[in-house]
Amino acid sequence: MSRKADFPGLVTSSGKPWHYLDSAATAQKPQAVIDAVTKALGVDYATVHRGVYTRSAEMTLGYEAARRRVAQLIGGREDEVVFTRGATEAINLVAYSYPNKGRVLLSTLEHHSNIVPWQLAGWQIDVCPLTPDGKIDLDAAERMLTPEHTMVAFAHVSNVLGSVLDAKRAAELAHSVGAKLLLDGCQAVPRMAVDVAALDCDFYAFSGHKLYGPTGIGALWARGEILDAMPPWQGGGSMIDRVTFEKTTYAPPPQRFEAGTPAIVEAIGLGAACDYVAAIGLDAIHAHEARLVAATREALRGMNDVTLFGPEDAAGIVSFAIRGVHPHDLGTILDEEDVAIRAGHHCAQPLMEHLGVDATARASFGLYSDEDDIAALLRGIERTKRIFG
Structure with missing residues (x-):
């Protein structure tokens, strides 16, 4: 389902896979x-x-x-x-x-x-x-x-x-x-x-x-x-x-x-x-993204220092925070791993106040996202945790 081949933007300048997890901000464009x-x-x-x-x-x-x-x-x-x-x-x-x-x-x-x-x-x-x-x-x-x-x-x-x-x-x-x-x-x-x-x-x-x-x-x-x-x-x-x-x-x-x-x-x-x-069919897209959200939330839930926000049945989006790590720092380190997430208040400052945080990290999926993107995200998070000890 991921359809990565349809999206020429999903590679880095050196030709490596780019793990784009910021589709809620803007989606990549198919050919x-x-x-x-x-x-x-x-x-x-x-x-x-x-x-x-x-x-x-x-x-x-x-x-x-x-x-x-x-x-x-x-x-x-x-x-x-x-x-x-x-x-x-x-x-x-x-x-x-x-x-x-x-x-x-x-x-x-x-x-x-x-x-x-x-x-x-x-x-x-x-x-x-x-x-x-x-x-x-x-x-x-x-x-x-x-x-x-x-x-x-x-x-x-x-x-x-x-x-x-x-x-x-x-x-x-x-x-x-x-x-x-x-x-x-x-x-x-x-x-x-x-x-x-x-x-x-x-x-x-x-x-x-x-x-x-x-x-x-x-x-x-x-x-x-x-x-x-x-x-x-x-x-x-x-x-x-x-x-x-x-x-x-x-x-x-x-x-x-x-x-x-x-x-x-x-x-x-x-x-x-x-x-x-x-x-492709929006029902199929929804089911695909739901599987990715469930897998990501399950993996993050297993990390004691990670806080998840939002409901279990979230549509296409996973927001989270790592204790002791600012989301901007996480986003910067993930970028070094060719993983793109959003970090900040997401143009929703009243919600941030309600959640009691200044910012969250947000991974958001598209129809081109797949399990390799989740794996790259998790590797980047583990590296970030080691850096911040």
């Missing part, structure tokens, strides 16, 4: 995506939506086909998919443009991208606690939610703990008080099947670069009737119907929210990434 981007930048390149010449029309078809592939991947309609620069921009779009601002319920484990936009846009924030094993406590959320809440915004999968939200129940709780549910799907979409209709959420945001696609592209899915009721966030070309100095009218969604020349090539690359993971 199919690289080829799609290269072709789009080369013999296919033209602008979209404006040209009357053949290549522009063909590029427009490719760009809109990418939107359709994104919609198919998450079970939505293509006219409900807005291309954004990533999940951060998608959440900002909702925070600023959703017309019924009020109270928003977040959780302790949220990424900064699902905290700061709500603060900047003037929402009143309440924070849902976690269960002892690091999941969003939906029993507490049920007690906290009131009719004053117009939005609930939760991570579908935690970028630090790998804990998976019961999104269907979260939607039921939000809707019971008249609130909408936004899911940050950055860590979910690359590693499990997502169906927005079955989840019954109202907004779903994710980034392309964690889904084996390019940087600078992501998507916001939202129910059509909600998008229809939302005013544009940014103004410029492409998002208009008619412009005069006295009044401007706007295009329907999703174009209303895509001001300016879009990330054409990046969108096509994202479409290729969707095709790539769909051909």
